[in-house]
Each structure stands twice: as C-alpha cells, then as structure tokens.
Amino acid sequence: MDLQKYFDAPVSRDWQTMNDGTVRFALVGLGWWTTDFVIPAVADSDLCTVTVAVSGSADKAEHVASDVDTLKAAMTYDEFVDGAATESYDAVYIATPNSRHREYAEAAARHGKAVLCEKPMEATVEDAEAMIDACDDAGVTLMVAYRMHTEPMVRLARRVVADGHIGDPRLVQGMNAQPLLEMNGDLDQWRLDPDLTGYGTSVMDLGIYPLNTARFVLDADPVAVQSMMISKHEAFADVPDERATFAVRYDDGTYAACGTSQNAFDTTSLDIVGTNGNLTLKPAFHMETTLTVTTDDGTYESTAESADQMEEEFDYFANQLLAGEKVYADGRHGLLDMRAIAAIHDAADRGETIRL
Structure with a gap:
C-alpha cells in the first residue's frame, strides 16, 4: 500500500463544514496557558472570538481585558456564576484547577452556554458525572479539550491505522514527563494539592495524554489497567504519583505500557x-x-508544518456548535478517562488488575 500519498497531501481540516459564523467565548481561568496559548490562538481562529475574561482576581481580569481588543467584559468567578454579562458570550472555556471545573460548568449550563472544558474533566469521577448531568439537563454541549484530537499529525496517524497500513495494532508505548519544579518552583501550586488536582498529579495531568491519544488513534477504549507509582521528593508528599507506570488493555485487544512523571x-x-x-x-x-x-x-515522516493546536481545537468546537453537530470528545468520552485514571490509582494501591 502506498503511504506516500498520505504524507504528500496537504494537511486539511477534514472536520470543517462551516466557513461563516462566530462563537463568542468567555475564558474562565486566566493562567499562563490561557494567556500565552489560548488568547493568541483564538485571535487567529476562523470561527471564534474572545469576549469575556473571568478570574479569581478582578484586577487580573481587567488587565487581560485591557490587552485584548475583542473583550467586552471582565469579571470575577463569583460574578460569572451569578450570571453577569451572559449576553456577551455563547460558550465558555474552562481552564481552572481540576476541582473547580464542575462549579463553572454547572454555572455555564444554567446560563445556557456550551462548555469546552480542559482535561481532565474534574478531580473525581463523581464530579465529572455531575458535569454531564448538568449539561444534559440544560441541553448544552459539553466537550473535553483534548487538543491532540485536532492535531493534524495525530489525525493522520488515526487514518493510517484505520486504513490498515500497520496491520492490526498490537502494542502501544507512551511516555509523558516534565520537570514541574523547574517550570514552577512554587511548592504550593495546585498540581501538588490533592484537593485541587484530584487523584494525583502525574497521571491526571500528563499520563492522560498517552492514555487518551492512544484511544483516539486506535479508535478503542480502555477495559482494564494495572499500575505502579511512587512519590519520593518532598514536594510530592501529598500526591501518590511523582512518577508512575501503568498498563492498559483496550477493547480492540491492544496492550499499552505508559510512563509519566512530573519530576x-x-x-x-x-x-x-x-x-x-x-x-x-x-x-x-x-x-x-x-x-x-x-x-x-x-x-515515511511527516513534513507538513504543524498547525496551532489550540486554534484547531477552538475552531473544531465552534464548527460543531454552528453546524448543530455532536462533538467527538463529549462528556462521556472524558468520563471514561476519569474512570480509567481512578482505576490506575486503585490498581497501584491494591496491586491488582482493575477492570473498567
């Protein structure tokens, strides 16, 4: 089979059906990811604009608003929850610490606004389930922000697998690690606080990438997990997984071995x-x-210039809203990852294979 044609073809948005229309976003959580990556990406996007900034600090929200021409309102989290300026936005992007996703997703649902929520969905399975219920009851779209789903090279990998070019998938090896303390030396940061991050830090924040990207490329779901994890560094005393390895069996019979560490x-x-x-x-x-x-x-190696992942993700979400179509990574998709992550931690505690 000729693979070269896949790599010669220009990267295209195979999902795009809408060329007109604009979805106005309220950005809930104004950390470095939102300010450094999301706001510039949305500014360059085809179908989106940022109109509302929401932060725990009124001063921070005003400061961000002063630097973005399209912003119409700046507010605190409490003002957002209470329904301020709901006429100024159509959808919300939530990028707060994990344990606060539910509160703001439920508020958005009450206001009748679609929700794009950063991964992982929440800090616990139960809170993720509550988010789904709230959005279902309100009849609003909930999508989990897996940016790899709209990354052109990942989409190409999914197509290569689906078309049989590597045969039947058998094994996956995934690795995702970073030196968190070099990136942010604050020991009080939320990723090291179990009340904010959830079951742990490395699997929740980093291990979810190989877990979920393998799901996407294989078009398969996890059905069983095994795991080992440990925390040695004093900064990780309150979380169990300074480093972790986990194995996953997917429902297509593929076996995965993944490693992850925040240190x-x-x-x-x-x-x-x-x-x-x-x-x-x-x-x-x-x-x-x-x-x-x-x-x-x-x-064969890709030579196509990679697109801006956040721009692709926002435009995909907006495209689906404008077209009245379902999103791929809906709340139930994200919930399965939450259940898998909880099982990975349970497996490490019990030293057993946990079936989902």
Whole structure:
C-alpha cells in the first residue's frame, strides 16, 4: 500500500463544514496557558472570538481585558456564576484547577452556554458525572479539550491505522514527563494539592495524554489497567504519583505500557506497533508533533508544518456548535478517562488488575 500519498497531501481540516459564523467565548481561568496559548490562538481562529475574561482576581481580569481588543467584559468567578454579562458570550472555556471545573460548568449550563472544558474533566469521577448531568439537563454541549484530537499529525496517524497500513495494532508505548519544579518552583501550586488536582498529579495531568491519544488513534477504549507509582521528593508528599507506570488493555485487544512523571526530563512520545508496521509520534504531546510510519515498504515522516493546536481545537468546537453537530470528545468520552485514571490509582494501591 502506498503511504506516500498520505504524507504528500496537504494537511486539511477534514472536520470543517462551516466557513461563516462566530462563537463568542468567555475564558474562565486566566493562567499562563490561557494567556500565552489560548488568547493568541483564538485571535487567529476562523470561527471564534474572545469576549469575556473571568478570574479569581478582578484586577487580573481587567488587565487581560485591557490587552485584548475583542473583550467586552471582565469579571470575577463569583460574578460569572451569578450570571453577569451572559449576553456577551455563547460558550465558555474552562481552564481552572481540576476541582473547580464542575462549579463553572454547572454555572455555564444554567446560563445556557456550551462548555469546552480542559482535561481532565474534574478531580473525581463523581464530579465529572455531575458535569454531564448538568449539561444534559440544560441541553448544552459539553466537550473535553483534548487538543491532540485536532492535531493534524495525530489525525493522520488515526487514518493510517484505520486504513490498515500497520496491520492490526498490537502494542502501544507512551511516555509523558516534565520537570514541574523547574517550570514552577512554587511548592504550593495546585498540581501538588490533592484537593485541587484530584487523584494525583502525574497521571491526571500528563499520563492522560498517552492514555487518551492512544484511544483516539486506535479508535478503542480502555477495559482494564494495572499500575505502579511512587512519590519520593518532598514536594510530592501529598500526591501518590511523582512518577508512575501503568498498563492498559483496550477493547480492540491492544496492550499499552505508559510512563509519566512530573519530576523527570521533558519528553513525550507515543509508539504503536502493528502486525505489519509501526508508527511513532515524537514529540507527541507538545505544541508541535511529528509522525513517522515504518513498514516493509519503507519509512515515511511527516513534513507538513504543524498547525496551532489550540486554534484547531477552538475552531473544531465552534464548527460543531454552528453546524448543530455532536462533538467527538463529549462528556462521556472524558468520563471514561476519569474512570480509567481512578482505576490506575486503585490498581497501584491494591496491586491488582482493575477492570473498567
């Protein structure tokens, strides 16, 4: 089978059906990710604009608003929950600490606004379930922000697997690690606080990438997990997984082995081995992704310039809203990851295989 045609073809938005219309966003949570990545991406997007800034600090919200021409309102979290300026936005993007996602998703649902929520959905399975119920009851769309789903090279990897170019998938190896304390030396940061992050830090924040990206590329779901984890560094005393490894069995019969750590060298990769070849995404989960596919016919590597992942994600979400179509990573998709993450931690505690 000729793989070269896949890599020669220009990267396209195979999901885009709408070219007109604009979805106005309220950004709930104005940390570095929102200010450094989301706001510039939305400014360049085709179907989105930012009109409302929401922060725990009124001064911070006003400061961000003063730098963005399209912003019409700035408010605190309490004002957002109470329904301020609901006429100024159509949808919300939630990028707060995990344990606060539910509160703001429920508020958005009460206000009749669609929700794009950062992964993981929440700090616990129960809170994720409550988010789904709130959005279902209000009849609003809930999507979990897995930016790899709209990354062109990841979408190409999914197509290569679906079209049988590596045969039947057999094994996955995923790795995602970063030196959190070098990136942010504050020991009081929320990713080290179990009340804010959830079951732990490394699997919740980083391990979810290989877990979920493998789901997407394979078009398969996890059905059983095993795990080991440990925390040695004093900064990780309150969370169980300074570093962790976990194994996953997917419902297509593929087995995955994943490693993750918030206290290790910065690296990301995803390898999928099939009966007739293998594909590698490396870097896999950064803002630029490279795809390499190897079969008996040779090795093929992507040469297409990677798109802005946040711009792709926001435009996809807006496209689906404007078209009245379902989103791929809906709340139930995200809930399955939450259940898998809870099971990974349970498996480490019990030393057993946990079935989902």
